[in-house]
Amino acid sequence: MQDSFIKRPLIRITFVVIAVAAAAIVVTGEILRSAAERKLREAILAELQPVVLKNCTLKRFGSVNDGGYLMCENLIEPLDTGYSYGVGPNDDWACEVSRRYHVPVHEYDCFDPARPICDGGRFVFHNECVGSRTGHRDSHFFDTLENQISKNGDTGRRMIIKMDIEGGEWESLLAAPDELLASIPQLAMEMHGFDDPKILEAVHKLKRNFYLVNLHFNNWSCTSRAAPLPAWAYQVLWVNKRIGVLDPGAPVPAPMSPLNAPDSPTWPDCQLSITKPVH
Numbered sequence: 001m002q003d004s005f006i007k008r009p010l011i012r013i014t015f016v017v018i019a020v021a022a023a024a025i026v027v028t029g030e031i032l033r034s035a036a037e038r039k040l041r042e043a044i045l046a047e048l049q050p051v052v053l054k055n056c057t058l059k060r061f062g063s064v065n066d067g068g069y070l071m072c073e074n075l076i077e078p079l080d081t082g083y084s085y086g087v088g089p090n091d092d093w094a095c096e097v098s099r100r101y102h103v104p105v106h107e108y109d110c111f112d113p114a115r116p117i118c119d120g121g122r123f124v125f126h127n128e129c130v131g132s133r134t135g136h137r138d139s140h141f142f143d144t145l146e147n148q149i150s151k152n153g154d155t156g157r158r159m160i161i162k163m164d165i166e167g168g169e170w171e172s173l174l175a176a177p178d179e180l181l182a183s184i185p186q187l188a189m190e191m192h193g194f195d196d197p198k199i200l201e202a203v204h205k206l207k208r209n210f211y212l213v214n215l216h217f218n219n220w221s222c223t224s225r226a227a228p229l230p231a232w233a234y235q236v237l238w239v240n241k242r243i244g245v246l247d248p249g250a251p252v253p254a255p256m257s258p259l260n261a262p263d264s265p266t267w268p269d270c271q272l273s274i275t276k277p278v279h
Contacts, residue, residue, distance in 0.1 A: 038227075041194050045228050047203045050215045052250030053239060058214070058257050061188075062093030062162075066263040069093055069162055069188035069235060070214045075243050076186065079103055080157040083149070085130050086164035086190075089114040093162050093188070095121045106152055110140040124152075131168060132175035145176045156183065164190040170198040174205065182209045187238040190218065194226040210238035211246060215253070215272075216260040222270035230270040235260075 059073035067090070082105035084094040089112070094105040098121030107116065110129040117123070131142035149155055161184055163169055169191060173181075181187075187210065193199055206212075214237035221233035262269050 037195055040197060040200065041226060041229055044194060044199055044203065047200065047207065048212065048215055048234070048236070049253040050212050050256075051252055052247040052254045053211060053213055054245040054247045056213060056239065056244060058259055060259045060261075061096050065261055065265055066218075066220070067092050068261065070216075070237050070257060070259055071160065071186055071188055072213065072237075072239055072244070075239065076160060077101065078158055079160065081106065081152075081154055081159045083159060083161045084108070085162065086166065087114070087116060087125075088112050089116065091116040091118070091123070094118065094123060097160065098122050106148075106154075108148065110142070129168065130163075130165065130172045132171040145172055146180050149180070158185060160184075160186045160188070162188045167192040170196065170202045173202045174198065178205070178208065181206070182240070182242070185240050185243055188235070189238070190233055190235045192233050194229050194232050206238055210240055211244045213237045213239045213244070213254075214257060214260070216256065217271055218263045219267050219269045220263050222268065230272060 053072070055075065056072035057074045058070050060068050061071055062068040079097075079101045081103050082094060082097045082101075084091055084105055084107045087094075087107045087109040091105075091107060094107060094116070095118035097103070098105045098118055104122045104124050107123050107125045108128060108130055109125075110127055115123075115125055126148070128141040128143055128148075130145050130148060131137075132144065134143045134147060136142070143151075149159075163172075165172070169189060170193070187206075191199070214235070216235045217229070217231040218233035218235065219231065221231040223232055226232045256271065
């Protein structure tokens with residue numbers, strides 16, 4: 001009987017020690033996971049450092065707010081065609097490009113049934129999305145960037161691309177051959193996310209062939225969860241190194257162009273704080 005009374009407190013103490021140890025393991029794991037996620041976000045931001053090109057005259061194409069993208073106007077021509085990935089009910093970027101340069105713009109969207117129109121321009125709509133492989137996902141058809149360009153007979157032709165596909169850009173770009181990316185003069189995008197290692201991998205891949213010339217954060221997506229990034233969606237302009245001439249004397253990161261505008265004119269903005277650039 002006496003042994004029983006002695007054992008019970010020891011058993012309780014043992015359970016307490018085990019519970020405390022388990023809690024400590026969980027807390028430690030959470031701290032390590034949080035630190036790793038923060039390190040990834042810091043690495044993404046470190047790669048997103050826009051530069052200045054000596055030969056780039058920026059112009060805003062498309063909407064005044066959401067749906068507008070900066071491009072180097074003087075580096076667009078000669079132009080054979082445009083590609084617009086992620087469309088919705090209107091595609092102001094594609095309409096302005098088609099009308100201004102008198103070229104067709106291929107639109108790709110397998111989720112939104114809307115078919116935008118453009119007075120004075122020419123759209124070629126494709127009810128499919130861009131992805132890492134060819135095939136259906138549920139009822140939606142996907143194909144690769146390389147295949148879509150090839151099917152349209154545009155391989156080797158001079159084109160510009162706009163892409164806003166809600167996070168699908170990472171696998172699509174990682175699947176694209178370097179040779180294809182090297183042939184694209186300018187790529188205007190909205191990039192999405194902050195916690196996927198594929199983001200860093202895709203950015204590294206893009207930087208092999210492109211200069212990052214513009215970075216603007218979408219104020220619909222401002223969140224402290226993405227810190228030190230101020231938001232989880234951000235518009236960028238990639239200019240091919242074959243046509244862009246880097247200004248080595250300009251500050252890095254380059255000052256943000258005043259042509260950028262809030263995606264929402266009524267919501268608070270959340271651009272990066274101005275820091276002393278690195279020369």
